[in-house]
Amino acid sequence: MQKILIVEDETAISSVLQSILSDELPTHEFIIAADGLEGFKYIEKEDFDLIISDIKMPKVSGTELLKQALQVKPESTFVMISGHADIDTAVDCLKEGAYDFISKPIDINRLITSVKNALNKEKLAKENKTLQKENSTLKKKVSKKYQMIGESPALKKIHDMIAKVASSDARVLITGPNGAGKELVAHAIHSQSERSRGPMVEVNCAAIPSELIESELFGHVKGSFTGAIKDKQGKFELAHNGTIFLDEIGDMSLIAQAKVLRALQESKVSPVGSDKEIKVDVRVLAATNKNMQKEIEAGRFREDLYHRLSVIEIYVPPLDDRKEDIKLLVDYFAKALADEQGTAPKFFEEGALKSLESFSWTGNIRELRNIVERLIILGGNTVTAEDVAAFVRK
């Protein structure tokens, strides 16, 4: 039940207020306090959805009550009641944080509107808080999904680099073989940066046909080419105030590279078929498994774009160069998979771990994760070296 506190020293007025408002708001509970002091005691003890307070009262005035209450309960919503003589004080109350004021003699319609609006505001504020909580839980879940496990010197160095670059807007090129964790690095940079409140938009440059990449990145207007049946926003625009992650940038066509270069130079994008330019504030992260020097020498990648993208370069080494992380990764994946399936995590015997460490992991961490999943499904309750020998062909 929603609760409203009426603080008023004139009992005639407080009972009229209560009677009018309880007709309008029959499901609300009303509590009356005879002065500011009593009102404050109630506020300390209970939470009210709305406090209606007279300004002029003996002992503690309405203004004082407002200040004190907002100190202990900053989210309280106040509607003040003022006499003709204290309109200025009423305006001051608004500056102090009151939601509204009503002057005496009280106009009933004005009172009801103000009270309903104030309650609505309170309801919206509560809903907003719940949404914020849900959002932070979701963010925590997402950041768990992108957790980077490992304590090898190589991984520690990567964590240090991420912490250093996250706070800046510098462009970062993340290099390393397939499945090594480049996407995780990109997510970690975004989530540790100021931009984490904004979007992170990922584009897999290798997966988009070259004739569509321009429209994908910069958007298009209806009718600009066959199939453009309506206006479409590009990924750069969608990433405004956030981060764009250009994955597999080494596979981007030279034509698209020229367009991206222009977007980076001017911080503006032009949708296909439009002469309009849209200003975007986007941090660019890119990743590739290609050797960029070779790509440049072969004329497949523009050197000027490479320099623009690689202000900072983070190299994620293959798993074979950090085998000391295998045990931690196996434990982590075993636990994550058990959580997903709602089962107890399986234990990997020392012998099983030793075998896994002896392999060469060309598919890197992605491959290790798949093998752990296979062993959990096919192996015994405890995964042994024999299980590894039986189910992993290396």
Ligand SMILES: Nc1ncnc2c1ncn2[C@@H]1O[C@H](COP(=O)(O)OP(=O)(O)OP(=O)(O)O)[C@@H](O)[C@H]1O
């Ligand atoms: N250090 C790590 N801790 C936990 N999981 C990891 C780690 N590194 C990679 N992974 C997991 O391995 C898989 C591959 O990682 P990711 O996609 O980041 O690699 P990538 O280098 O971007 O690969 P590709 O070049 O193929 O896109 C993902 O499921 C990722 O969550």
